[in-house]
Amino acid sequence: MISNRQAKEREQRKEQILSSALSVFKKHGIEKATMDEIAKEADFGKATLYYYFSSKEEIFAEQLVRGWRMIWESIEPIVHQTNQPKNTFIDSLNTIGALVRKDQVLFEFLFTAPKALPDAAGESNQDWKKYQKKMYGVLQSLLEEAIEKKEFPEIRSDMLMRAIGGLFHGLFFLGDNKKIMSRETMEEFITVFIGNYGKS
Amino acid sequence: MISNRQAKEREQRKEQILSSALSVFKKHGIEKATMDEIAKEADFGKATLYYYFSSKEEIFAEQLVRGWRMIWESIEPIVHQTNQPKNTFIDSLNTIGALVRKDQVLFEFLFTAPKALPDAAGESNQDWKKYQKKMYGVLQSLLEEAIEKKEFPEIRSDMLMRAIGGLFHGLFFLGDNKKIMSRETMEEFITVFIGNYGKS
DNA sequence: TTAAATTTCGACTCATTGTTCGAAATAAGA
DNA sequence: TCTTATTTCGAACAATGAGTCGAAATTTAA
Known part of the structure; x- marks a missing residue:
């Protein structure tokens, strides 16, 4: 017992x-x-x-599931807002930003480890992908709605996802001085890069 | 002999x-x-x-110098244009984009390997950094000039560099389908994200 | 053709590291 | 307290992979 x-x-x-x-x-x-x-x-x-x-791989796999599950659970309530899709999208980014700010190392791991991990890991060691896919899925559909409503320029939404993903990653993880990216700075960037479209 | x-x-x-x-x-x-x-x-x-x-590391170090030297040599003539800094900057991005298009794997290596390579590699194994620094240096000063001339929004230029670097990286290297990013698509993105500022 | 220089590689060493085994220590329950 | 279940770990194993050595093959030059 x-x-x-x-x-x-x-x-x-x-x-x-x-x-x-x-x-x-x-x-x-x-x-x-x-x-x-x-x-x-x-x-x-x-x-x-x-x-x-049971193995080294399992340790990191477990870290991945827990991390991605957490991200998903933080995002989920937000994406179901009935709001302008663009605002919802930006809220989501800000939420993830807040998480990253709390534990930068964890997120660097979550965002970079997947490439290094052996793909052939059968079965449950890929569970984290479920959450990752869900997240990218809803974010991309928000983008599509926003494009539909002319809140974003008409670009292929998958490309736009890549671009914004890269942008986000660059802001938080690139550069020598891994300074924490403040909410203000982040919002400023969002505004400059994608926030101004369709305004005035 | x-x-x-x-x-x-x-x-x-x-x-x-x-x-x-x-x-x-x-x-x-x-x-x-x-x-x-x-x-x-x-x-x-x-x-x-x-x-x-002489070692495995030297192989990859050599690959890095050659690659970064090539990038630098392609960029150098362009950054000395006397043009609007913003246009020069965009030309540079396009030039690098064209290079990446020719040999995507090489550039994926050039952009990602540094993180994985042992830092303590004394002496010549870090030669490539010279070129990398030169490149980031000139690009960032272009950005600063452009900000000065109100061709870009007033954001800290190092942050802007990160953001654009991430954006670029995202467009070319993120996502499952490593489709080649066409010049047209890339220019469209540059326009949407940073190209429209200060216009009309 | 022949001696010297250059190039190639099979076989070996040596260190690292993931993983297992069996037994010892500790805690729980009766 | 005594028995059983849980937890811990030292020591050994096996695989991998970087780097070396000395000799063989090939090329060059005379």
């Missing part, structure tokens, strides 16, 4: 491992994040990690 | 190795690009690679 508290403690240990993995990722990138270092960081023996996760 | 033709053939073999390295990079990313696979791809024994390059 496994008590309630035991389950909770166990979950806490898992989180400790995940967070250590993240901080090792921050130092070396995903490829060079070794189990040894994660273990040391988490204050566990290496073998113990395998008691909680 | 080493004849002219010998030197040329030797250079060709180097290029063969570099190009193989690039195609292995394309398949697996830089971390998982092994010397064994590069050797097989280049039709050489692994040991032979070490006759031409």
Whole structure:
């Protein structure tokens, strides 16, 4: 039998491992994040990690699901607003921006790790993609509605998504000084780049 | 003594190795690009690679210098135009776009590899940064001039650089279908995002 | 043709690292 | 307290992959 508290403690240990993995990722990138270092960081023996996760890949996969699920759950209530699609879209961006501001490293991981992770990871290790796809899906349809209503210029919405995605990524993650991007600055950029269209 | 033709053939073999390295990079990313696979791809024994390059890192470093030098040499004549800074800036973006269009994989490497490469690589292995810095430098000062002349909105130019860099990267490299971005589409985007400011 | 220089590579070393095993330590329940 | 379940980890294993060595093959030049 496994008590309630035991389950909770166990979950806490898992989180400790995940967070250590993240901080090792921050130092070396995903490829060079070794189990040894994660273990040391988490204050566990290496073998113990395998008691909680079946493989290195699973650790990062778990990090991905949790992260993307969180993003999705933060976005979902917003995209269902009945508002101008353009405003809803901008609200969504701002929401994600706020999340990133809280934990920049996590999001750098969420946005860059996928490319580095072996694709052939069958089954459940790709669960995070569900959430990612949902998010991109709703954002892109917001864009399409907004284009329809002339709130955005008539450009292929998938291209526009890419452009805005890149823009966002550039603002937060590019450059040497990883300064935190303030809400004000971000809104200013949104206004300059896509916010002014269709006004006056 | 080493004849002219010998030197040329030797250079060709180097290029063969570099190009193989690039195609292995394309398949697996830089971390998982092994010397064994590069050797097989280049039709050489692994040991032979070490006759031409002193290490794996040097191969990729060489690829980086060559690439960034090429970018710089393509950009340099343009940035010295005496034109509106904004037009010069846009011309530069278009020039780089044209280069990317010719060899997308190479540029994906040039733009993403730096992050993955060990920083501590002393000495000459960082030569490419010279060119990269020069390029970002001139582009950013173009931006500053343009802001000065009210051709662009008054935003911190380093932020604007990041934003535009991200935008560019997003257009060319994001998304599943790595479709080639046509000149027309790209110009359309430049117009929509930054080209319209200050007009009419 | 022959000696010297250049180029190639098979076989090996050596370090790293993901993963497993079995046993020890600790906690829970009776 | 005694038994059982849970948690921990040191040590070993196996695979991988960067880099080396010495000798063989090939080319050059005389």
